[in-house]
Amino acid sequence: MKRIIDYITICSAIPRHMLSHRRIVTPQCTRRLYKKLSDLRALCGLVEILVIGVVVATGCDRHSAVRSELDRADALMEEHPDSSLRMLEAIRSDSLSGEELARHSLLISMAIDKNYIDTTVFDILQPAIDFYKKHGTPDERLQTLYYLGRIYQNRGESEKANKVFLNALELKGEVTDSMVLARTNVAIAQTFKYWLVLTEYVKYYSYAADIYRHLGREELYYDCLLSMLNGYNLLDNKERADSILMLCSEGRKDGHIESSLFRSYHLAYITHFGLSAQLDSIINLCRDNRVGSTIDLMMIANGCLEAGDTSRAAEILKDVRTSGIEYDTLKYQSILIDLYRVTGDYKNAFEECLRFFNTNDSLNLIKFRNAQIESQHHHEFQLAVISDSQFKSGIITVIIAVMFTLLFAVMILVYSLRIHKAKNHRLAMNNQMTDLEQNLIRQIAKTTEAENIRLHLERKQQELESDNMRLRMAELSSEIEHLKEINSENNHDVAQEVKEVIQNRISMLNAFLASRLSSSARHEDLYEKWTRELISDKNKFMQENRLAFQVCYPKFIDNLKNQDLDDGEIEYVCLYAIGLRGTEISSYLNSTSHLHISSAVRKKLGLGKHDTNLGNYIKKLLDESR
Structure with a gap:
């Protein structure tokens, strides 16, 4: 025309x-x-x-029609993101420009994220990034920064993601979209969790929880509370964990939290803080088949392990393995490694450690392959969109052939460039996966070397402990000979009562040496029997202990008497001399007069309130009297 x-x-x-x-x-x-x-x-x-x-x-x-379609897609975004995505994909972005292109780019990025499609490229969001740098409302800039951070998260670049999210929070005084603001706080909290900065993790979840509560989004509010409960468990902050748990209990009663989800977090709280009574009740529930989750069972096994009940932990792990229900292999192996370590089975612990790393490596490899498949599917989707566009362009070309000849050539060029770009992207992904596999192999080698060094150090420590035991037994043998010399019949200076005490001590020392040198349980039982009989009568034990020190270390006893200590106070001091601490003496005497006796002895010995520990002073006085 x-x-x-x-x-x-x-x-x-x-x-x-x-x-x-x-x-x-x-x-x-x-x-x-x-x-x-x-x-x-x-x-x-x-x-x-x-x-x-x-x-x-x-x-x-x-x-006008495009704006109307964008408004409809935006209205469906929260409740029906799949329908919103289909509407946005039906709009040809190559026919848009300026504000419409930027808004379409932002909305389709939102829809992709809400449909749980983890994109790692900036092509879709780039028009919004370029436009909203200088234009748009604070809410649009906040949304653009949030979804830019999400792309960085999907790419594994947590530092860049966190920086973008923090820049987004600088707009909090200007924005009205509180939902995106709350999601930004949640994203920052998840980044800090990945970095194990737990205080910041709890803090930003607390910010998000306040926003959700203000908006009346109860389910999201209690999701944040559960994450905070998990954080306070890891921080060993029982007081804060108790307050959060109370709020979560109210949410469960009101129906905002599923009972199974609350039970899992409650179980993690119980096992972490070692509440044995509640743990026993939950174990009984499991045995009655009223709780069937393997995750819960493994949490209970971990709690038993922390409480020192290794046999029960092993029994529960066996139930998980033989239940026939799918379970988290990595979590199971990590608990089993701790069980072997606590029970001293280092060989099986090391072998299970290797299996743990092999399983983890396999899962990571599967993730990489799935990511590659997802990238390929996304590429095929783009090719399908391009093919459809070419078909429509062909129809238009038949009607107005001359007008669209140049445009068709440009589309072919764009198509070729996209194919070339996709090939380069796949090649880069393959190279990156190869580098990650090599890094993983090096990390496993370093871990194996560190484990060998640790085992070598443990063997050295056991050798030192064996040498120390032999030296101690030699000293005890010398002590027995010394007591026998004192208790000899030719020594008429020692009273018969003292000789009996010395003879009992010699018998006990002989029994102790026999129990350590022999593997027979008879010697061990004899030594345990004499020990129980001796310490059961507190007055007799303390009196005989004082008489033994009076014979073996007369200067020590004379020094105490010169400080005006009576026999009862000397007997109290002799408990420190045999190596007991103040709390152990108080527990043994089971008397409220412990503090009065201690104060009187310190006063007679000339020790002030801020002077050295009484036990250390007695040991020093004993060493000087030898």
């Missing part, structure tokens, strides 16, 4: 003398022809104006 109009316009501008023919054209014909051409030119001008008006009106209608 435009070419026809241009042709007529050119013709109308031809001078009249060029239209005349010397042989057949008369002046009257020339005037008539010129008049007709003038009328035709006026008509063409009118047609041109009408065509421009139609084009402008069509463009306005099209933009």
Whole structure:
């Protein structure tokens, strides 16, 4: 149409003398022809104006329709993100520009994220990033920064993601979209959890919980509370964990938290803080088949392990393994490693450690393969969109072939560039996966070397403990000989009562040496029996202990008597001399007079309130008297 109009316009501008023919054209014909051409030119001008008006009106209608579609997609975003995504994909982004393109880019990024599609490329969101740097409302800038951070999270670049999220929070005084603000706080909390910065993890979940509560989003509010409960468990902050648990209990009663979900978090709280009575009741529930979750069972096994009940932990782990129900292999192996370590079975602990790393490596490999498959599917989806666009373009090309020839060539070029870019992206992903596998192999080698060093150090420690035991037994043998010499019949200076005490001590020392040198349980039982009989009578034990020190260390006893200590106080001091601490003496005497006796002894020995520990002073005094 435009070419026809241009042709007529050119013709109308031809001078009249060029239209005349010397042989057949008369002046009257020339005037008539010129008049007709003038009328035709006026008509063409009118047609041109009408065509421009139609084009402008069509463009306005099209933009109005696009805005309406974007508004509908935005309204469906929270409740029906799948429908919103289909609507947005039906809009051709190559026909948009400026604000519409930026909003379409932002909305489709939101829909992809809400449909749990983890994208790692910036192509879709890039128009929104470019436009909202200088334009748009604070809410649109906040949304753009949030979904930019989500892309960084999907790419595994947690530092960049956290920086973007923190920049988004700087807009909190200007924005009205509290939901995105709360999600930004949750995303920051998850990043800090990945970094194991638990105080910040709890803090940002607390910010998000306050926003959700203000908005009346009870389920999201209690989800944040459960995450805070988990954080306070890891921080060993029982006081804060108790307050959060009380709020979560109210949420469970009101139906905002599922009972199974609350039970899992409650169980984690019980096992972490070692509440044995509640743990026993939950174990009984499991045995009655009223609790069947393998996650709960493994939490209970972990709690039993922390409480020192290794046999029950092993029994529960066996039930998990033989239940026939799927369970978290990595969690099971980590608890089993701790069980082997606590029970001293380091060989099985090391082998289970290797299996743990192998399982973890296998899972990571599966994740990488799934990510590759997902990338391939996304690429195929893009190819399908391009193919559909080409088909529609072909129909238009058949109708207006000349007009769209150049556009078709450009689309082929764009298609080739996208294919080339996709190939480069796959190659980069393969190289990155190869680097990760090599790093993982090096990490396993380092871990194995560290484990070998640890086992070597443990063997050295056991050798030192064995040498120390042999030295101690040699000292005890020397002590026995010394007591026998004192208790000999030729020594008439020692009273018969003291000789009996010394003889009992010699028998006990012999029994102790026999129990350590022999593997027979008879010697061990004899030693345990004498020990129980001796310490059961507190007065007799303390009196015999004082007499033994009086014979073996007379200077020590004389020094105490010179400080005006009576026999009862000397007997109290002798408990410190055999190596007991103040709390152990108080527990043994089971008397409220412990503090009074201790104060009286310190006063007679000349020790002030802030002077050295009484036990250390007695040991020093004993060493000086030898």
